[in-house]
Amino acid sequence: MKRYLLIAAAVSILALLPLFLVPVYYLHLLILVLIWSFIGTSWSLMGKFGIVSLGHGAFLGIGVYATTVLWNFQGLTPWIGIPIGIALALLLALLIGYPAFRFRVVGHYFALITLALGEVVRLSIIAARNITGGSLGMTPDRVQPPTDVSWYALQFSDKRYFYVIALLCWLGALLIWRWVNRSMTRPALEAISEDEVAAASMGIHVTSHKLRITLLSAGMTALGGILLGLYNQYLNPSSLSGISISLEIVFLSIVGGMYSMLGPTIGAIITIVFRESLRTYFGVSLAGMSESIYGLLLIVSIIFMPRGIYGAVETWLKREPPPSTSAGADPDPDPSS
Amino acid sequence: MALFDFFLLEAIINGILFGGVLALLALGLNLVFGVVDVIWIAYAELVMSGMYIIYTLHITWGWPLLLAAPMAIVGVGLMGLVVHRLIIAPILDTPPINQLLATGGLLFFLQNFATLIFGADFRNIGLSLPILQIFELYISFSRLLSFGAAVLGMIGLYLFLSRTYIGTAIRAVAQDREIMSLMGVNTKKVYLITSALAGAMAGLAAILLVLQQDVHPFIGFSFGPITFMICVMGGLGNLIGGFFAAFIISQIISIGSFYGSTELSYVIAFVLFIIVMFIRPQGIFKRNT
Numbered sequence: 001m002k003r004y005l006l007i008a009a010a011v012s013i014l015a016l017l018p019l020f021l022v023p024v025y026y027l028h029l030l031i032l033v034l035i036w037s038f039i040g041t042s043w044s045l046m047g048k049f050g051i052v053s054l055g056h057g058a059f060l061g062i063g064v065y066a067t068t069v070l071w072n073f074q075g076l077t078p079w080i081g082i083p084i085g086i087a088l089a090l091l092l093a094l095l096i097g098y099p100a101f102r103f104r105v106v107g108h109y110f111a112l113i114t115l116a117l118g119e120v121v122r123l124s125i126i127a128a129r130n131i132t133g134g135s136l137g138m139t140p141d142r143v144q145p146p147t148d149v150s151w152y153a154l155q156f157s158d159k160r161y162f163y164v165i166a167l168l169c170w171l172g173a174l175l176i177w178r179w180v181n182r183s184m185t186r187p188a189l190e191a192i193s194e195d196e197v198a199a200a201s202m203g204i205h206v207t208s209h210k211l212r213i214t215l216l217s218a219g220m221t222a223l224g225g226i227l228l229g230l231y232n233q234y235l236n237p238s239s240l241s242g243i244s245i246s247l248e249i250v251f252l253s254i255v256g257g258m259y260s261m262l263g264p265t266i267g268a269i270i271t272i273v274f275r276e277s278l279r280t281y282f283g284v285s286l287a288g289m290s291e292s293i294y295g296l297l298l299i300v301s302i303i304f305m306p307r308g309i310y311g312a313v314e315t316w317l318k319r320e321p322p323p324s325t326s327a328g329a330d331p332d333p334d335p336s337s
Numbered sequence: 338m339a340l341f342d343f344f345l346l347e348a349i350i351n352g353i354l355f356g357g358v359l360a361l362l363a364l365g366l367n368l369v370f371g372v373v374d375v376i377w378i379a380y381a382e383l384v385m386s387g388m389y390i391i392y393t394l395h396i397t398w399g400w401p402l403l404l405a406a407p408m409a410i411v412g413v414g415l416m417g418l419v420v421h422r423l424i425i426a427p428i429l430d431t432p433p434i435n436q437l438l439a440t441g442g443l444l445f446f447l448q449n450f451a452t453l454i455f456g457a458d459f460r461n462i463g464l465s466l467p468i469l470q471i472f473e474l475y476i477s478f479s480r481l482l483s484f485g486a487a488v489l490g491m492i493g494l495y496l497f498l499s500r501t502y503i504g505t506a507i508r509a510v511a512q513d514r515e516i517m518s519l520m521g522v523n524t525k526k527v528y529l530i531t532s533a534l535a536g537a538m539a540g541l542a543a544i545l546l547v548l549q550q551d552v553h554p555f556i557g558f559s560f561g562p563i564t565f566m567i568c569v570m571g572g573l574g575n576l577i578g579g580f581f582a583a584f585i586i587s588q589i590i591s592i593g594s595f596y597g598s599t600e601l602s603y604v605i606a607f608v609l610f611i612i613v614m615f616i617r618p619q620g621i622f623k624r625n626t
Contacts, residue, residue, distance in 0.1 A: 052434045099615040107434055108376055108573075112565055113614050116607040119562045123607070127600035243562055244555075247441055254438060288452030288554070295446025302439040303427050 014167055018160040027159045029276060033268050034166035035227045040253040040264030041173040042220035045180060046213055047250070047258045050193035052107075053214075055096075055114030056221050056249045058121040059089040061241025063222025064229035068140050069131055071153070078154045082226055089222030090215055092117070097214040101207040104196065115243060122242030137236035140229070154230050162231050169227060170265070173220060177261045180213070189213060221249075251294075255301050257308025266310045345595060347474050352591025353584060354477070357484030358545060360583035362560060363567045364490055364576065365538030369417075371574025372511045372531040375425055375436045379444035381561030383420075383536060386447055387413040387543025388552040389455060395462050402464065409547075410540035417536020421529055429528075444557070451554035459551035466548060483545040490541055491580055494534075507531055511574060563590075563603070566610040586610075 018027065043056050063085035070076040070084060096117050100110055126134050143153035149161065156162060180186060188209050191199040200206050229235050239245055248271075256267020271294065278290035305312040366380045377383070387409040394405035424439050466478040498504040510517045510527045518524045550556065567586050571578030586606050593602020 050432070050434070052438070096611070103615050103618060105614060105618055107432070108437060109569065109614060109618055111434060111437060112376070112569055113611055115562060116566060116610050120604050120607045120611075123600040123604045127598055127604065243558055247444070250438065251441065251445070286453065287457070288449035291449035292446050292453055295442050295444070295449060298442030298445060299424055299439050302435055302442060303424070306431070306435065 011171065015164070018163050024159060027163055029272060031159060031163050031166050031231060033265075033272050034163070034170045035224060035231065036252060036268040036272065037265035038166070038170045038173045038227070039221055039224035039249055040256065040268055041170075041177060041261075042217050042224060043249045044253045044258035044264050045177065045220070046217040047253055049189040049210075049213065051210060051214065052111050052250070053114040053217075054111045054243070054246050054250060055116070055118035055121075056217075057118040057241040057243070057246035058092060058114070059218040059221040060225030060228075060245065060249075061118075061121045061125060061237065062092055062225075063089045064225040064235055064240055065125055065132060067226050068138060068229055068235055072138070072141050073131065077152050078226070078230065079152075082223070085226055086219050086222045089218050092121075093215050093218035094211070097211050097218075098207070101210040101214075106196065115246070118242050118246045122237050125237040125241060132235075132237070135237055137234060139234050155233070162227075166227060166231070169223065174261055176216070176220070180216075181261075185209060185213065251298050253308075255294075255298060255308055257305075257310035257312070257314075259307050260310045260314060263308050263310040267308065270309065343472075343474060345592075347476075348591050348595035349588065350474065350476060351480065352588045354480035354484045355591055356584035356587030357487035358480065358542070359560075359564065359567055359587050360580045361483065361487035361490055361538070361542045361545065362564045363571070363579040363583055364487070364494060365417075365535035365542070366564060367568045367571070367574060367576050367579045368494070368538065369532060369535040370568060371576070372507055373421070373425065373429075373528050374433060374514075374574075375429075375440070376433075376565070376573075377420065377440045377535070378437050378561075378565075379420075379440045379447060379557075380535075380539060381557030381564060382444050382447035383413050383416055383539040384543045384546060384560075385451065385552065385554065385557045386416060387540040388547040388556070389451060390540075391544065391547050392455075392460055392462055392552055396460075402462070406544045409543045410537045413540030413543060414533045414537035417539065418529060418533040420536070421532035425532070426525070426528070448554050448557065455554065457554060459553045461551040462547055464548065477549065479545070479549040482548065486541060486545055487580075490538065491576070494538070494576065497534075503527075503530060563606065566607065570610055570613055 017030070022030075039056075039060065043053065046053055063082075066085035066088050067078055067081035070081040071078060076084075096113065099105075100113060105113060125132050129135075132138055140153075140155070143150040143155050148157045150156070188199070188204045191202065191204055192206050192209060196206055225240055228240065252267040252271050253264045254267070255270060256265065257263030274294065275290045278286065278293075282289060301308065307315065362381075362384065366377060369375060369377055369380075390409045390412045391402075391405050394400040394408055395402050400408075420440070420443065424443060425436055428435050428439060466482070469476045469478050469481065498508055506517075506522055506527050507530065509520075510522060510524055514524055517527075546552075546556075546560075563586065567582045568579050570586070571580070571582035589606045589609065590599070590602045593599075593605055
């Protein structure tokens with residue numbers, strides 16, 4: 001009971017935050033943290049079961065570009081464009097996931113296939129430069145006549161609207177995480193990540209379990225991309241698809257800890273706060289500084305804390321014996337974590 | 338006869354030469370995968386480091402190019418050694434995907450460290466090699482050079498692996514690492530030598546790339562993904578397979594760019610890779626033994 005009160009208090013503080021005078025810049029950071037946490041959580045749903053995708057940029061890009069192209073060229077409201085964008089991402093996930101899981105493409109090979117997928121989407125967006133603006137990127141058209149608050153186009157000049165939307169999506173992702181953790185899918189996928197053949201011989205339908213979690217993750221990632229596009233009101237193929245952004249999603253989740261519900265959120269907070277503070281204090285003269293340290297942090301994190309910062313702190317608090325250095329199943333039996 | 342026009346022929350020849358560069362890039366990556374069973378996702382960034390080594394030595398410090406270029410081989414070879422010792426070795430017993438991701442951290446580090454030191458500008462060593470003209474064909478001399486170096490590198494590596502004692506040990510470990518360590522082979526040493534060798538190959542590729550391209554911190558993204566695809570398509574760890582896969586991919590890209598756009602030809606190459614992975618996950622050239 002006490003726990004639920006605590007959660008309710010935390011959520012209401014977060015929800016009421018914009019009512020107080022939070023400077024716009026901090027609100028901006030909060031929104032970015034929430035959206036990236038959402039995307040990181042989506043990735044971790046797959047990643048924590050050993051299905052490592054290096055191509056989530058593909059789903060990110062296809063969702064946001066579909067939504068924006070439909071808005072700019074057909075005048076279709078994002079309310080219809082978003083489901084279409086997500087549906088396309090799901091279709092792509094199905095096209096890549098079904099054969100991959102059916103033919104037992106795992107580990108390295110799955111990572112490289114998804115890496116190629118991310119590049120396919122990025123290059124296709126650039127190739128379709130007549131409608132997407134190529135590598136220069138595109139901006140969603142302003143709603144006509146211009147208004148400050150347009151629910152129809154989901155364009156708001158006040159950041160607080162986006163804060164609430166991002167907060168709701170992030171909470172939704174946490175609920176989905178909890179739901180997956182409490183369903184039979186979790187033990188099934190854990191068994192699969194330990195040993196696929198053994199799991200199959202136990203009667204676990206390997207392909208369908210892996211496919212379902214992949215579809216879930218891909219759909220959520222597409223929504224995350226759409227949120228980014230709507231919030232920034234600017235789309236760029238390199239920052240929304242391809243190898244670079246895909247790796248960033250992976251690393252954010254790993255640094256935070258992909259085995260815990262709040263791990264990717266911690267990762268997003270660390271990544272964004274770190275980058276922004278170094279940028280404000282040192283300016284552009286030290287461009288690359290924060291990411292260099294971040295890269296080192298990643299290497300150290302994977303070698304010494306394979307469960308990420310959150311996981312390491314959690315283990316330390318519980319004083320459990322040190323965890324195995326496995327990227328496979330989460331040995332933690334607590335389903336609520 | 339549209340099929341026999343000179344431009345198409347030129348595209349095909351340039352494709353073959355481009356394949357030489359790709360084959361050279363794939364060589365080192367393939368070696369380290371075949372022996373250590375690790376994918377260096379930061380491999381293209383090691384090549385980028387080599388390009389910056391040449392740039393710094395030649396332009397900033399004024400070394401002659403013929404002296405600066407071999408230093409890239411030495412420098413990146415040492416980097417390969419350090420990468421294995423500091424990043425791969427501590428987590429060699431964990432799932433392979435951890436090693437891939439750890440070198441991913443290295444990718445971020447190298448890219449941004451290069452940005453920090455050199456800035457995001459495009460830099461070149463200010464040397465342009467002539468373009469050969471044979472009848473109506475224009476062929477880039479630097480590409481011809483890369484092609485030759487790729488073939489030589491390939492032969493050199495083959496001779497090293499087949500004729501020397503340590504080369505034999507490397508091949509033996511590639512076949513069965515558990516048994517070889519029982520046989521008294523120091524696998525740790527073999528891994529270190531292989532990593533240094535792979536780094537040296539990346540250095541060699543850097544020399545040839547710096548002759549034809551400007552270097553910038555994010556150049557790795559332009560040829561990194563395609564290099565991974567080539568290694569996997571040729572059968573990871575299969576040096577000869579990787580060599581041929583490089584030429585298939587380069588022909589697709591070259592002829593595709595000739596008829597359509599460069600991006601679309603890369604898309605075709607990547608899609609082909611994905612399909613090949615589904616049909617033959619062991620790569621098209623891997624023997625079924």
